[in-house]
Amino acid sequence: xxxxxxxxxxxxxGKTATAVNLGYLAARDGYRVLLWDLDPQGAASYLFRxxxxxxxxxxxxxxxxxxxxxxxxxxxxxxxxxxxxDFTYRNLDLLLDAAKRPARRLAALLAPLKDEYxxxxxxxxxxxxxxxxSVLHAADLLLVPLIPTTLSVRTLDQLxxxxxxxxxxxxxxxAFFSMVxxxxxxxxxxxxxxxAQRPDFAATAIPALSVIEQxxxxxxxxxxxxxxxxxARQYGQLWQEARERAGxxx
Amino acid sequence: xxxxxxxxxxxxxxxxPAALAGSVTLNGSLAWANGGRTRTSRRNWxxxxxxxxxxxxxxxxxxxxxxxxxxxxxxxxxxxxxxxxLAAGRGPHWPSLVSQLxxxxxxxxxxxxxxxxxxxxxxxxxxxxxxxxxxxxxxKTVARLDIDRMSVTFPEPAAVPARLTxxxxxxxxxxxxxxxxAITEVPGINAARGSALETALTAVGLRAGDLAxxxxxxxxSPSMPAAAALAxxxxxxxxxxxxxxxxxxxxxxxxxxxxxxxxxxxxxxxMKLCGRALPAGLASEFxxxxxxxxxxxxPTRDLxxxxxxxxxxxxxxxxxxxxxxxxFHDYLMRSRAAQHRRLAAGLRSARFARLTTRWRAAxxxxxxxxxxxxxxxxxxxxxxxxxxRALQAGQLISxxxxxxxxxxxxxxxxxxxxxxxxxxxxxxxxQRWQAVRELKALxxxxxxxxxxxxxxxxIRGFASQLLSDRRVPAETLLAMGEIAAGLAVAxxxxxxxxxxxxxxxxxxxxxxxxxxxTRTDGRTRAAGGA
Numbered sequence: 001x002x003x004x005x006x007x008x009x010x011x012x013x014g015k016t017a018t019a020v021n022l023g024y025l026a027a028r029d030g031y032r033v034l035l036w037d038l039d040p041q042g043a044a045s046y047l048f049r050x051x052x053x054x055x056x057x058x059x060x061x062x063x064x065x066x067x068x069x070x071x072x073x074x075x076x077x078x079x080x081x082x083x084x085x086d087f088t089y090r091n092l093d094l095l096l097d098a099a100k101r102p103a104r105r106l107a108a109l110l111a112p113l114k115d116e117y118x119x120x121x122x123x124x125x126x127x128x129x130x131x132x133x134s135v136l137h138a139a140d141l142l143l144v145p146l147i148p149t150t151l152s153v154r155t156l157d158q159l160x161x162x163x164x165x166x167x168x169x170x171x172x173x174x175a176f177f178s179m180v181x182x183x184x185x186x187x188x189x190x191x192x193x194x195x196a197q198r199p200d201f202a203a204t205a206i207p208a209l210s211v212i213e214q215x216x217x218x219x220x221x222x223x224x225x226x227x228x229x230x231x232a233r234q235y236g237q238l239w240q241e242a243r244e245r246a247g248x249x250x
Numbered sequence: 251x252x253x254x255x256x257x258x259x260x261x262x263x264x265x266x267p268a269a270l271a272g273s274v275t276l277n278g279s280l281a282w283a284n285g286g287r288t289r290t291s292r293r294n295w296x297x298x299x300x301x302x303x304x305x306x307x308x309x310x311x312x313x314x315x316x317x318x319x320x321x322x323x324x325x326x327x328x329x330x331x332x333x334x335x336l337a338a339g340r341g342p343h344w345p346s347l348v349s350q351l352x353x354x355x356x357x358x359x360x361x362x363x364x365x366x367x368x369x370x371x372x373x374x375x376x377x378x379x380x381x382x383x384x385x386x387x388x389x390k391t392v393a394r395l396d397i398d399r400m401s402v403t404f405p406e407p408a409a410v411p412a413r414l415t416x417x418x419x420x421x422x423x424x425x426x427x428x429x430x431x432a433i434t435e436v437p438g439i440n441a442a443r444g445s446a447l448e449t450a451l452t453a454v455g456l457r458a459g460d461l462a463x464x465x466x467x468x469x470x471s472p473s474m475p476a477a478a479a480l481a482x483x484x485x486x487x488x489x490x491x492x493x494x495x496x497x498x499x500x501x502x503x504x505x506x507x508x509x510x511x512x513x514x515x516x517x518x519x520x521m522k523l524c525g526r527a528l529p530a531g532l533a534s535e536f537x538x539x540x541x542x543x544x545x546x547x548x549p550t551r552d553l554x555x556x557x558x559x560x561x562x563x564x565x566x567x568x569x570x571x572x573x574x575x576x577x578f579h580d581y582l583m584r585s586r587a588a589q590h591r592r593l594a595a596g597l598r599s600a601r602f603a604r605l606t607t608r609w610r611a612a613x614x615x616x617x618x619x620x621x622x623x624x625x626x627x628x629x630x631x632x633x634x635x636x637x638x639r640a641l642q643a644g645q646l647i648s649x650x651x652x653x654x655x656x657x658x659x660x661x662x663x664x665x666x667x668x669x670x671x672x673x674x675x676x677x678x679x680x681q682r683w684q685a686v687r688e689l690k691a692l693x694x695x696x697x698x699x700x701x702x703x704x705x706x707x708x709i710r711g712f713a714s715q716l717l718s719d720r721r722v723p724a725e726t727l728l729a730m731g732e733i734a735a736g737l738a739v740a741x742x743x744x745x746x747x748x749x750x751x752x753x754x755x756x757x758x759x760x761x762x763x764x765x766x767x768t769r770t771d772g773r774t775r776a777a778g779g780a
Contacts, residue, residue: 048390049388049389049390050388050390050421051388071421072420072421073419073420073421073422074419074420074421074422075419076383076390076391076419081420219389
């Protein structure tokens with residue numbers, strides 16, 4: 001089981017769109033996929049038309065008194081299942097803080113699912129917190145969407161530095177440019193230069209396209225409702241890079 | 251998962267989507283949508299000739315769609331236990347032994363159940379499956395409904411009622427239950443009784459688990475005239491002989507011949523032990539012909555026994571290597587092929603056809619004119635005699651007795667066992683099982699002794715024949731010697747075990763259980779006197 005996490009300290013950079021589309025593509029490739037919507041805003045749950053609610057609240061899940069298994073919902077797509085968001089996730093830090101070894105908590109919760117799923121996507125809320133630390137400890141590959149600005153590249157460096165202090169498991173990092181606006185010279189320049197210079201950058205960038213925004217209207221991944229669109233093609237290439245980087249075979 | 255069938259003759263024309271859209275809406279909170287393209291598949295259900303998978307609660311289906319061939323093994327509740335994708339054009343040609351399946355979890359589950367029996371098609375069908383999605387008020391799919399319009403293509407074409415399978419999307423079991431209840435309220439749609447396999451079989455007038463010649467399937471009433479009862483039993487054995495002939499000729503697996511031989515032996519035993527209850531002259535007329543049939547089958551079966559035990563024999567080699575025996579194995583295979591050709595020719599012969607036709611006609615002519623004795627009286631008398639003979643034959647055996655004496659006892663025990671089985675429907679099954687417990691153990695021991703005796707003799711004969719070919723390496727003969735020594739050890743062990751086994755059989759408690767079967771009170775009280 002490979003665990004991918006879409007993560008960035010900043011919000012509105014395309015984390016959920018990435019998790020939803022790459023999750024769909026992985027399932028389409030035949031992998032059994034679980035997407036865990038950890039963001040209390042529940043955008044991924046909304047996109048799959050699943051109510052952002054975990055029966056009994058998220059507290060039981062984190063404490064381990066309620067099984068993850070019973071909270072999972074099937075999406076409308078074969079092999080793709082979702083652990084929905086819950087409003088109680090806004091207090092995940094407090095819940096984790098109360099748990100034993102909080103930084104390893106998510107990894108421990110996911111371990112029993114290793115025979116059931118080939119791929120897990122963690123769609124994280126924007127923050128740097130105990131939850132982020134737990135996600136970073138659980139993930140095999142961190143997918144970091146960045147808007148091509150100098151400041152966001154600096155954020156990536158801060159993240160890498162933060163993880164350098166980890167003992168034991170450290171996820172691999174694959175950053176990529178997201179919401180690239182071709183009308184902005186700086187965007188195109190940074191998106192063209194940096195991937196060639198840094199190994200932690202994907203060659204694929206996701207452009208800012210209205211069809212991606214249409215996902216909220218269609219309530220489905222763009223890769224599903226518009227599979228031949230440029231956006232779908234770009235997500236397809238990004239998924240290829242991500243699965244190769246994660247060493248996902250078969 | 252819940253399954254339904256669309257009943258009635260108009261099943262094929264029923265517009266299921268329209269019926270559901272009109273009646274199954276859960277107070278307007280549910281809508282139905284098309285779930286995609288109709289899928290067509292060719293389905294081939296596989297089992298052994300004696301339904302071993304079905305009896306073990308397993309269903310094996312080969313499904314072919316869009317050039318993809320897949321084997322699907324499901325359990326009693328319809329849940330998938332294992333699947334195996336077969337390489338295009340490389341799948342086994344059915345019937346086929348389980349060992350021909352690709353190694354994997356599916357084979358591991360099927361192999362111990364099917365044993366030496368081959369898997370073959372029991373029914374084939376063509377399925378056209380349309381899918382509907384049940385959606386909640388968020389337009390989220392909560393359940394899927396497959397509408398399977400299947401038609402049977404083998405053993406004969408037949409229409410099958412449309413079958414609906416409702417599967418919940420994970421996390422939506424509650425609402426799917428409510429949808430299921432609502433579907434049963436739709437006129438003409440009912441909960442399915444039996445699996446798709448059972449429905450397909452019913453459409454062609456078959457039933458899973460049916461087997462020609464199964465003695466327990468023959469129900470006798472105690473007061474039935476003995477001659478009529480024997481005709482029923484012997485007809486069942488003839489059915490079994492004929493049912494196993496095609497499989498024996500095609501050499502599908504070794505059990506066809508084995509079961510054919512059992513039916514022949516049962517027939518011969520009934521004629522020998524109960525022949526006087528049959529019309530005068532009938533047994534004496536047919537016994538030589540059935541003896542011919544029995545003898546025809548013996549050489550192939552003996553070689554089958556050798557080959558089936560070959561792996562175990564080579565595994566027991568101490569000095570020799572299994573490869574040393576390869577020329578011997580090749581020789582056995584060649585001999586078996588030659589003997590099987592002879593057997594197949596015999597079963598295709600006019601003599602065999604005449605025997606079965608005349609025998610069936612003769613059995614049909616046996617009427618119920620003679621009311622006495624009743625079958626209960628006859629069974630009691632014959633079981634009692636066979637029991638006494640077995641006991642006497644065993645009591646004559648001492649440490650110095652030759653192997654022939656044990657062989658004689660084995661034959662007496664077989665006769666007793668056949669009688670108990672043939673007249674089984676007159677007795678309580680639990681009582682019957684108890685009665686033959688010690689007899690079975692004794693038979694196993696005598697079987698091990700006799701098999702070793704026969705095989706020791708045969709291996710000497712094989713060695714002489716191989717030597718006369720002058721191409722056999724010394725290593726092979728040495729290895730065969732080791733096999734012969736192993737057989738001698740096994741025979742000695744069986745002989746040592748014999749005294750205890752016979753003492754158990756001859757014990758008053760064991761004999762009393764057998765004697766209980768010969769009382770004509772209890773279950774057989776209704777029978778009239780002889």
